[in-house]
Amino acid sequence: MLDLAKYQSIGAALKDALETFTSEVCLIEADREREKERLTYREFSERTIPRAKTLQAAGFSAGDRGAIVMTNQFKWLMSAYAIFYCGGVLVPLDYKLTPEEHWHLLQHSGAKVLVTEYPIWRQLAASDARAGVENLQRVFVTEAPAKADLAGAQRWEEALAEGQPEFVPRMRKDVATIVYSSGTGGRPKGCMMTHENYLEQCVALTSVYPFAPGMRYLSILPTNHAIDFMVGFFGPFICGATVVHLRTLRPEFVREAFVKYKITYVSLVPLVLKNLQKGLQARFDALPAGKRKIFNALVAVNKTFTKGRPRLGLSRALLKEVHQAFGGELRAIIVGGAFSEPRTLQFFYDLGIPVANGYGLTEAGTAITVNDLKPFRADTVGKPLPGMEVRVVNADAGGIGDICVRSKTVMSGYLNEPELTAETIVDGWLQTGDLGRFDATGHLQLFGRKKNMIVTEEGKNIYPEDIEMVFESLPVKEFCVFAANYVWPQRSMVGEQLILALRLEPGQTFTDDLRREISVRNNRLRNYKRVHGVVIAKEDFPRTASMKIKRNVLAERLRELDRETAILPL
Amino acid sequence: MRTIEQTTQEVLELAAKHFQVGAATLAPDDDFFKKLGIDSLQALELLSRLENHFGIELPDYEVQGVSDFRTLAERIQSRL
Numbered sequence: 001m002l003d004l005a006k007y008q009s010i011g012a013a014l015k016d017a018l019e020t021f022t023s024e025v026c027l028i029e030a031d032r033e034r035e036k037e038r039l040t041y042r043e044f045s046e047r048t049i050p051r052a053k054t055l056q057a058a059g060f061s062a063g064d065r066g067a068i069v070m071t072n073q074f075k076w077l078m079s080a081y082a083i084f085y086c087g088g089v090l091v092p093l094d095y096k097l098t099p100e101e102h103w104h105l106l107q108h109s110g111a112k113v114l115v116t117e118y119p120i121w122r123q124l125a126a127s128d129a130r131a132g133v134e135n136l137q138r139v140f141v142t143e144a145p146a147k148a149d150l151a152g153a154q155r156w157e158e159a160l161a162e163g164q165p166e167f168v169p170r171m172r173k174d175v176a177t178i179v180y181s182s183g184t185g186g187r188p189k190g191c192m193m194t195h196e197n198y199l200e201q202c203v204a205l206t207s208v209y210p211f212a213p214g215m216r217y218l219s220i221l222p223t224n225h226a227i228d229f230m231v232g233f234f235g236p237f238i239c240g241a242t243v244v245h246l247r248t249l250r251p252e253f254v255r256e257a258f259v260k261y262k263i264t265y266v267s268l269v270p271l272v273l274k275n276l277q278k279g280l281q282a283r284f285d286a287l288p289a290g291k292r293k294i295f296n297a298l299v300a301v302n303k304t305f306t307k308g309r310p311r312l313g314l315s316r317a318l319l320k321e322v323h324q325a326f327g328g329e330l331r332a333i334i335v336g337g338a339f340s341e342p343r344t345l346q347f348f349y350d351l352g353i354p355v356a357n358g359y360g361l362t363e364a365g366t367a368i369t370v371n372d373l374k375p376f377r378a379d380t381v382g383k384p385l386p387g388m389e390v391r392v393v394n395a396d397a398g399g400i401g402d403i404c405v406r407s408k409t410v411m412s413g414y415l416n417e418p419e420l421t422a423e424t425i426v427d428g429w430l431q432t433g434d435l436g437r438f439d440a441t442g443h444l445q446l447f448g449r450k451k452n453m454i455v456t457e458e459g460k461n462i463y464p465e466d467i468e469m470v471f472e473s474l475p476v477k478e479f480c481v482f483a484a485n486y487v488w489p490q491r492s493m494v495g496e497q498l499i500l501a502l503r504l505e506p507g508q509t510f511t512d513d514l515r516r517e518i519s520v521r522n523n524r525l526r527n528y529k530r531v532h533g534v535v536i537a538k539e540d541f542p543r544t545a546s547m548k549i550k551r552n553v554l555a556e557r558l559r560e561l562d563r564e565t566a567i568l569p570l
Numbered sequence: 571m572r573t574i575e576q577t578t579q580e581v582l583e584l585a586a587k588h589f590q591v592g593a594a595t596l597a598p599d600d601d602f603f604k605k606l607g608i609d610s611l612q613a614l615e616l617l618s619r620l621e622n623h624f625g626i627e628l629p630d631y632e633v634q635g636v637s638d639f640r641t642l643a644e645r646i647q648s649r650l
Contacts, residue, residue: 032627071630071631095634096634096635098635117631119629119631119632119634120631247629247630248629248630249614249630250614250615250617250618251611251614251615251618252618271609271610271611272611275611457609458609458610523601523604523637526635526637527601527603527604527610527637528610530604
């Protein structure tokens with residue numbers, strides 16, 4: 001692993017990694033059962049340099065912003081490196097957003113360049129939202145069919161300018177990326193992450209979960225996500241490890257990839273982890289009685305011997321078939337993006353597969369705490385990583401209070417939002433909006449949120465303000481979307497839902513027609529963004545002098561209603 | 571060659587069978603996430619089953635953002 005203390009920027013560290021691990025395999029890309037690419041670090045560099053030169057020839061220079069909207073594939077990483085090589089600021093966007101949402105963020109970020117895939121560009125180019133986004137000067141499109149109408153874009157494959165581009169150095173405090181934690185439909189929250197944020201986060205994470213040449217990371221979470229960016233790109237690269245990309249994420253091909261590529265680490269969201277658990281449990285349940293008895297006995301032995309720490313060799317020998325199904329070399333499953341249920345984590349640990357669960361948020365880099373497995377604690381999100389100061393303030397009698405974080409991994413602020421930044425980072429401490437408690441051994445436990453938002457099991461952060469536009473002009477007096485747990489606080493971080501609070505006109509009733517109208521609009525949202533039910537408010541919404549809804553006051557009023565009966569399902 | 575109506579009908583029947591609901595309860599414009607109460611992973615399982623049935627490959631990007639049976643059937647039809 002490179003000594004990151006010596007580096008000022010992501011680009012400089014990546015450049016050295018490519019020159020250090022030249023003959024190691026850097027990337028493998030497969031589409032279903034077909035392997036499409038296998039690149040060494042040298043080949044990665046050779047194929048990226050002409051792209052960096054193309055960007056520079058197009059006038060892309062230090063501090064310019066370059067966006068990527070792509071699924072997980074090797075061209076994502078090459079494009080990111082080309083942007084860093086030029087001293088640019090990377091804007092990684094979620095490819096699952098709608099074209100309108102993409103244009104909104106492309107405009108907000110001030111991106112000068114966009115790299116995207118043809119199927120995504122086809123939709124972006126056809127969107128009315130494209131008009132008026134004048135900051136975007138160049139679009140590079142990958143994998144466009146030969147006769148495709150590129151709508152003003154250039155083929156990425158042909159972006160091969162000749163000559164050596166100039167490597168543009170950046171300093172630690174310079175902004176490296178703008179990562180959107182929310183705001184696709186409302187007020188964008190673009191987290192400005194510095195080079196230092198990533199360098200420090202990488203040192204902290206690899207101290208607990210190290211990479212090395214020969215190790216293989218299976219990239220499933222979108223690379224725009226903080227976790228995959230760190231453990232599916234920067235982390236493995238500066239250690240000379242291999243990243244495996246799959247062009248389809250169908251469960252059967254993901255299962256095959258574990259075995260075929262002998263995966264060392266994988267990151268998953270809780271939804272996928274639970275699905276894996278379900279599949280394994282069904283297979284265990286289907287075992288004949290005798291075999292099942294032996295299997296359960298082996299699991300019990302494994303549990304006994306791994307109580308204090310994982311013993312991978314022993315677990316692989318005891319539960320050979322289970323481990324072979326994961327390729328036989330899996331060291332840990334990294335789970336993040338949302339809260340995981342302890343029983344799911346324990347299920348895997350009992351099989352000898354450690355799950356690296358932790359806690360983090362975009363604003364603080366990748367992870368703040370992580371389970372160090374000494375011993376494994378499924379009921380907590382682990383201890384603070386080296387360099388992270390975590391404190392719980394305003395605690396109640398049970399020790400539960402607001403989680404605040406101070407570290408070199410905390411963002412420099414929200415793009416163009418100084419007031420919001422000042423509210424979020426107070427005296428250097430990031431106010432996470434999450435509630436937690438430290439136990440006697442220093443492990444952090446989470447107990448819900450104070451903030452008005454939800455995180456789905458797929459790891460998606462959904463802020464009510466971002467989806468309200470779909471209900472504009474609804475035939476009611478007024479409306480407002482809430483996280484149900486914000487209105488009725490729960491000591492839980494699973495099963496979170498959104499609700500639509502309505503104030504009807506005088507004499508108006510909640511009819512089937514109105515319910516239908518809400519459902520139709522609700523269905524225009526991506527499935528994970530939809531509201532779960534409706535709550536009818538008994539009085540007009542409280543508003544500020546500028547007529548903005550006082551959400552916290554309205555939530556307090558709604559809290560007086562009985563949650564069970566107040567939420568009318570859609 | 572199947573017509574789009576036939577493809578849509580087969581999609582509905584396969585979805586009903588896979589998730590064990592009555593075929594008559596599903597309509598082309600239904601949102602399958604909501605109607606079947608499934609998550610994104612279960613939707614991927616259904617896609618694999620549809621691919622096997624129709625003998626095609628549906629790249630993930632083709633079904634990105636699709637949530638109703640009719641659009642799904644159209645994407646399949648374009649690859650038959």
